[in-house]
Amino acid sequence: MRSLLLATICLVLPIAAQAQNNLTIAAQSAPTAMDPHFHRSNSNNAILRQVFDPMMDFDNAGAIVPRLAESWRPIDDLTWEFRLREGVRFHDGTPLHAEDIAFSFARLPRVPNSPGSFVSTVRTVTGVTIVDDRMLRVTTSEPTPFLDAELTAIMILSRRLHADSTTADFNSGRAMIGTGPYRHVSYEQGTRLEVERNPTFWGGAVPWDRVQIRFVTSPASRVAALLTGDVDLIDGVPTQDIARLRSDPRIEIFGTESNGTAYLFPDAVREQAPSITDRQGRPLDRNPLRDVRVRHALSLSINRQGIVDRLLAGQGRPAEQFAPPIAVGRIPDRPAPAFDIVRARALLAEAGYPQGFRMTIQGPNGWFPGDGEVLQAIAQGFTRIGVETRVEVLPTATFFTRATNRDFAMFMTTYASNLAAITLQQVVATRNPETRMGAFNRQHYTNPDLDRTLLAAMQIMDKPRRDAETAAAMRIAMDDFAVIPIFYPRVTWAGLRARVRYDASPSWYTNANNALPAN
Known part of the structure; x- marks a missing residue:
């Protein structure tokens, strides 16, 4: 405060x-x-x-x-x-x-x-x-x-x-x-x-x-x-440098749990998505990301705990939903997401992709510490289950312009809010200029059940009822893998102690x- x-x-x-x-x-x-x-x-x-x-x-x-x-x-x-x-x-x-x-x-x-x-x-x-x-x-x-x-x-x-x-x-x-x-x-x-x-x-x-x-x-x-x-003072302290800086008597570290979530946003809407082909580079007859089993498989391939421990040096925690612990209205006591390569491969085969496919995923450069390395680790997990994945990292202004233009099949970014309902409203509610919902729904995801539940929650003045209904909307989004949460970042600054x-x-x-x- x-x-x-x-x-x-x-x-x-x-x-x-x-x-x-x-x-x-x-x-x-x-x-x-x-x-x-x-x-x-x-x-x-x-x-x-x-x-x-x-x-x-x-x-x-x-x-x-x-x-x-x-x-x-x-x-x-x-x-x-x-x-x-x-x-x-x-x-x-x-x-x-x-x-x-x-x-x-x-x-x-x-x-x-x-x-x-x-x-x-x-x-x-x-x-x-x-x-x-x-x-x-x-x-x-x-x-x-x-x-x-x-x-x-x-x-x-x-x-x-x-x-x-x-x-x-x-x-x-x-x-x-x-x-x-x-x-x-x-x-x-x-x-x-x-x-x-x-x-x-x-x-x-x-x-x-x-x-x-x-x-x-x-x-x-x-x-x-x-x-x-x-x-x-600096922000975005590289995770690998935090211990060294903390031991320097001239430097003080200032950090806290954030109100944000790093997440992947798949294109689950279009019949054809950019930068997706078969393993030989030929166009596919349909967009595999439209299948919830494929989105689930990709989530299962991500070693979230490994990303936090090895790439972020513990500066974060694995994300089990699209709202961090500080947020109001999240799902209580939701278990951590599984990391299961065998199950991921089985889901891909069940969805009709036993040989996998090729894909490019994008992310911003310098948006959070280690963002490029995190994207590479995600791509390695995808490749391990048969989805051969290339990474493209872009300057932030270019990235957000292109993401808004729907140039990507899947991209990584963050969203921050103290309220789970606002996160859902901004990012995964059906994009509608008339109702002004889904302003950050860059992949134009839509789910009528989610919309109904979320809109009901956002009109309830009684807080306990509102929080319960918001959690129900969050479950719908997570069960459909509307977005794929990765981790909740811990944010860190370093300054001259004197x-x-x-x-x-x-x-x-x-x-x-x-x-x-x-x-």
């Missing part, structure tokens, strides 16, 4: 002690854009939360806490009331008004070419009533118990400042005017971001005068920069909001 109490803590710091107190971070993933409504990804959300604020947010303990909204409550099953903080201003002095919330909601579906839209966060919102400059009421088309959790994702813009702003305007810096603790200074795409302390931040003084975040995809280069003192302390974020957020000076 320290990250969201940072502003309060900093109120007692002597101003003199903050002079020229700069922070330099080496981060593994660059944002795909600086528009806070462009791409719902961890790297974008983390970086942009320094400049922009949501109405409320999750703290690092998983509780929803106030940000621009000082209070909120459901008035009835279809109406929520929000009261904004008094005196909040954007960096140029423009005051925050309730109309800015309505504007931000309305802007979400208008952002073009989004590889991961925020629009599902307001999928049930039918109206916003401005009571006065500080109060608004949000009406929904159905009971929406997760509305406050959903709205943590939306960073608030100004109708007056951003009415005509494009993603290009944010990338150039012209539109980078928020209410957050730091003001935008400069951005070099894919290279570095620089921000400075916002002296009028509504939360009080922050500890860093200036923050520079360098985007360094090479794990070895990040570690080298830390050891030479060129940077104060310079910085870091409040490790389960949401994988790397930013100055979570950092405090060591002294």
Whole structure:
């Protein structure tokens, strides 16, 4: 919780002690854009939360806490009331008004070419009533118990400042005017971001005068920069280096269990899928991934415990469902998935592929520590059961664009949420622009039973009943191998002990909001 109490803590710091107190971070993933409504990804959300604020947010303990909204409550099953903080201003002095919330909601579906839209966060919102400059009421088309959790994702813009702003305007810096603790200074795409302390931040003084975040995809280069003192903090610490860094008296390790899941997403829909052939390279007459027995066989071929132990050096745990232990609404006491090569081969033969087939699987480069090695290990497991598998690792921006374009038969990525229902809604619910479900369902998976169960869960205001129904939806997804969970990552940062302390974020957020000076 320290990250969201940072502003309060900093109120007692002597101003003199903050002079020229700069922070330099080496981060593994660059944002795909600086528009806070462009791409719902961890790297974008983390970086942009320094400049922009949501109405409320999750703290690092998983509780929803106030940000621009000082209070909120459901008035009835279809109406929520929000009261904004008094005196909040954007960096140029423009005051925050309730109309800015309505504007931000309305802007979400208008952002073009989004590889991961925020629009599902307001999928049930039918109206916003401005009571006065500080109060608004949000009406929904159905009971929406997760509305406050959903709205943590939306960073608030100004109708007056951003009415005509494009993603290009944010990338150039012209539109980078928020209410957050730091003001935008400069951005070099894919290279570095620089921000400075916002002296009028509504939360009080922050500890860093200036923050520079360098985007360094090479794990070895990040570690080298830390050891030479060129940077104060790094994320994505290579798992093989954690023990060595921990033994270095100059370095401190900060880590926590994440709220994310690394998973494979098979194309279980199309009659023909790209990059799948028989063992001789000839096209197949049908897509084998449409058969649940094939998807099950591929899952059985993955040595999850071996991946965690050998490739991740214990920095994670095998995944038995598509929501980590921190998430609300997951299946209780679900057993670990089996690793059974013999059974996997039998399922392939039963599905009509006794000789297997060929396939290429893709993943992003530098998305999490060891991602390329994990993908190779998965491919080796597939090959062992007869599915001869090649790996293609791509830069993150290219990967997500191509995944959204459905260029892959199967790919690996991660999804993070504190709520199992939101994970299912975003990734495996039937993709439907009208109902704004399935925003991250890049393989267009569909299952009517899952949709019905999940939609019912998301309308139940009673938490125990809602959690039970969410777990039922999760069972449907897992039994159908809609996605194939691999492991729950443990996220780790390393910093110079004399310079910085870091409040490790389960949401994988790397930013100055979570950092405090060591002294």
